[in-house]
Amino acid sequence: MKRKVAVVGLGIGRAHIDEGYSKLPAQWEVAAICDLDAARLAEVGDAFGIARRTSSFADVLGMTDIDVVDICTPPSLHREQLLAAMASGKHVIGEKPFVTSLAEMDAIEAAAAAARGTVMPIFQYRWGDGFRRALRVVRAGLAGKPYTATVETAWRRDKDYYDIAWHGTWAIERGGCLLGHAIHSHDMMQELMGDALSVYAHVATRVNPIETEDCAAATLRMASGAVVALAATLGSASEISRMRLHFENVTFESSTEPYAPGNEPWQILPRNAAAKEAIGALLADHASYPIRFEGQLRAYGEALDAGEGPPVTLRDARRSLELITALYGSVASGVPQALPMAPTHRGYRDWRPGAQP
Numbered sequence: 001m002k003r004k005v006a007v008v009g010l011g012i013g014r015a016h017i018d019e020g021y022s023k024l025p026a027q028w029e030v031a032a033i034c035d036l037d038a039a040r041l042a043e044v045g046d047a048f049g050i051a052r053r054t055s056s057f058a059d060v061l062g063m064t065d066i067d068v069v070d071i072c073t074p075p076s077l078h079r080e081q082l083l084a085a086m087a088s089g090k091h092v093i094g095e096k097p098f099v100t101s102l103a104e105m106d107a108i109e110a111a112a113a114a115a116r117g118t119v120m121p122i123f124q125y126r127w128g129d130g131f132r133r134a135l136r137v138v139r140a141g142l143a144g145k146p147y148t149a150t151v152e153t154a155w156r157r158d159k160d161y162y163d164i165a166w167h168g169t170w171a172i173e174r175g176g177c178l179l180g181h182a183i184h185s186h187d188m189m190q191e192l193m194g195d196a197l198s199v200y201a202h203v204a205t206r207v208n209p210i211e212t213e214d215c216a217a218a219t220l221r222m223a224s225g226a227v228v229a230l231a232a233t234l235g236s237a238s239e240i241s242r243m244r245l246h247f248e249n250v251t252f253e254s255s256t257e258p259y260a261p262g263n264e265p266w267q268i269l270p271r272n273a274a275a276k277e278a279i280g281a282l283l284a285d286h287a288s289y290p291i292r293f294e295g296q297l298r299a300y301g302e303a304l305d306a307g308e309g310p311p312v313t314l315r316d317a318r319r320s321l322e323l324i325t326a327l328y329g330s331v332a333s334g335v336p337q338a339l340p341m342a343p344t345h346r347g348y349r350d351w352r353p354g355a356q357p
Contacts, residue, residue, distance in 0.1 A: 001305055003067040003091075004031040006060045008081065010044045011164075012095055013072030017048055020293030027301035034060050057081060061088040068093060068117075075179075076172045079104040082119070083111050091117035091304070096183055098122075098317040100174045102325055102341055103349040105318050112314060120300055120310035121317040125184040126191065127295025128262025129288055134245075134252045136286070137268065138192050142278050144248025146226040151189050151243050153182035154236035155258055157208065168210030170352045176212030178203070178327050182232040185241050185261060187320050189228065192245055192252070195319060197223045199326035200336040207235035218327055249275040260291055325351050 005021060005028055007013040013033075021028040032052040035041045045053045054060065060069060061084060069085040070093040071078060079099045085092045086108075098121040099105050112119045125131075137143050155177075166172035173180060178201075190196065198221040203213035214234040221227055241261035243254040253267040268283075270276035289295050299311040326337040328351040341348055347355070 001301075002027060002029060003301065003304070004029050004065055005068040005070055005093075006030075006032040006034060006063060006066045007070045007072060008034040008057060008060060009072035009074075009095075010035040010037070010040050011072065013070065014044050016070055016072060016293050016297070017044065020297040022048060023290070023294045024298055024301065027298065031066060032060060032063055057084070061085065061090075067091060071095060074166050074172050075100050075174045079107065082108055086111050086115040086117065086119060089116045092119045093122060093300070094119070094317075095122050097174065097179055097321065097324065098314075099321070101347075101349050101351065102318070102321055103343070105314075105321055106343075109314055109318070118304065118310050119314060121312050121314065121320075122293075122296065123184065123187050123312050123316060123320075124292040124296045125188055125260065125262050126312070127289060127299070128255075128260055128264070128291045129286070130255055130264045130266025131188055131262030132289065133283055133286055134192060134266055134268065137250060137252075137279055137282060138247075140282055142275065142282060143250050146193050146222065146224050147246040147248065148226060149189055149193055149228045149243065149245040151182075151185050151228065151230045153177065153185050153232040153241055155181055155232075155234050155239050155241075156236050157181075157214070157234040159208070162208055162210055168208065168212050168214075170211050173212065174352065175324065175328070176203070176205070176210070176216075177214050177232040177234050178216050179212075179324055181234065182216070182230065183320060183324070185243060186230065186323060187316070188262065189230075189243060189245070190319060190323070191316075193222050193224070193226055193228060195223045196220045196228075196323055196326065196339050198336050198338055199323065199330050201230075201327045201330040203331050207233070213331075216327070218330070250279065263291055328352075 041053050068091040072095045162168045201218035204215040207214040216232045218230040239258040240256040242256045245252045249271045251269040254261045325347045329337040329347040
């Protein structure tokens, strides 16, 4: 079934159109776009032949032919826009970070339980054959006990990135490299290694004169007992994303492509001949799938057609926000933070520095 979508926010929203919807014409039609920047609205509309253009989010919610609202606005706007879109009866997609506190997540989950449409967070890095093969091995139980992992997000953001006024601000972006950049690889790590149980983190601002962190390191103890090291910077001369994950029966090494680390080539290194044979048999019929936004939006359309839940869930978004809250909570307190977070935690309603409990 072909569905009509309205994309709200044409920064990362333009990539949703270019990499996703425009490649899936049998599933999706971008019928409307919304942005406060008139020049960007015109440029994107002209580039993709989208006639219906508005600067009013309320206009979008009133469009009776729109099936899905795709919210790609700055993070501080997400909660209210997600709630309004759900109340309109439409399906809803939300960019990362899905919302900006666990308290906001509570409100979203309560509204979604009563909503007519489905709600899907964006985690497009999960779509890539390397990651999908590794995940299949883990879910089949062939990887065995998880031991350790290292996750690196080494990107570069220079002055031109921060010329966009809300980038690097606590008020609107709500975080730095941990929230807006490394969040994808950290999501992929937890999808493979399971949930985090305890987090200890350090951050620094060393690359650009901004409010938020642009360098970070953290150690995690996972619910399984495994231990994980995270490192992120926005000052790398050479941009990479990289994961190395060690399990009882296999080691996974990701590609280093910075903005699609789920892509091939991934190395799947079995511990012994028996593990190699079992993994080889499992993956013998592995089928390729589109990457990034094309992959996630195709999977979402297929799920809607089948009457199933979305391929990324509110539980996935909550797990990501739990980790973010714990990371910033550790920075603020100087001590490890336990997960899951209780509503009484000082960062539950607002993880920003100086926020009141």
